[in-house]
Amino acid sequence: MALVNCARCGKVFSPEKPVPFCPDCVKAENEDYKKVAEYLRDYPLANVMEVANRTGVSPVMIFKFVRAGSLRLTDAPAAFKCRMCGKEVKKGTLCQDCIDKVKDLKEAAKKKAKKKR
Ligand SMILES: [Zn+2]
Numbered sequence: 001m002a003l004v005n006c007a008r009c010g011k012v013f014s015p016e017k018p019v020p021f022c023p024d025c026v027k028a029e030n031e032d033y034k035k036v037a038e039y040l041r042d043y044p045l046a047n048v049m050e051v052a053n054r055t056g057v058s059p060v061m062i063f064k065f066v067r068a069g070s071l072r073l074t075d076a077p078a079a080f081k082c083r084m085c086g087k088e089v090k091k092g093t094l095c096q097d098c099i100d101k102v103k104d105l106k107e108a109a110k111k112k113a114k115k116k117r
């Protein structure tokens with residue numbers, strides 16, 4: 001059987017099936033996945049950084065799980081962008097700055113309209 005280098009840790013191993021990772025790394029990844037999944041079950045609203053800090057799993061791995069579709073994060077990064085300036089926002093379609101700007105514009109328009117009458 002051919003020997004291959006593990007794509008994660010570089011260790012040489014002989015795979016029984018065509019897999020890119022050595023058994024140690026597969027095990028480590030499964031453990032990481034379990035930790036993240038368990039944390040998200042308890043805290044479904046946690047974001048990636050929070051999960052990474054609490055579980056000790058690297059954010060890169062968490063993103064990988066999310067991208068693979070096996071995990072779901074409610075607060076997906078870059079999911080929301082302000083429609084006016086493109087800045088990241090937690091929710092909604094505008095950032096606080098632009099909400100204020102729009103409010104000011106509306107107020108100004110209202111005042112103008114009043115003056116005309
Ligand atoms: Zn490995």
Ligand SMILES: [Zn+2]
Nearest residue numbers: 082085095098
């Ligand atoms: Zn904005």
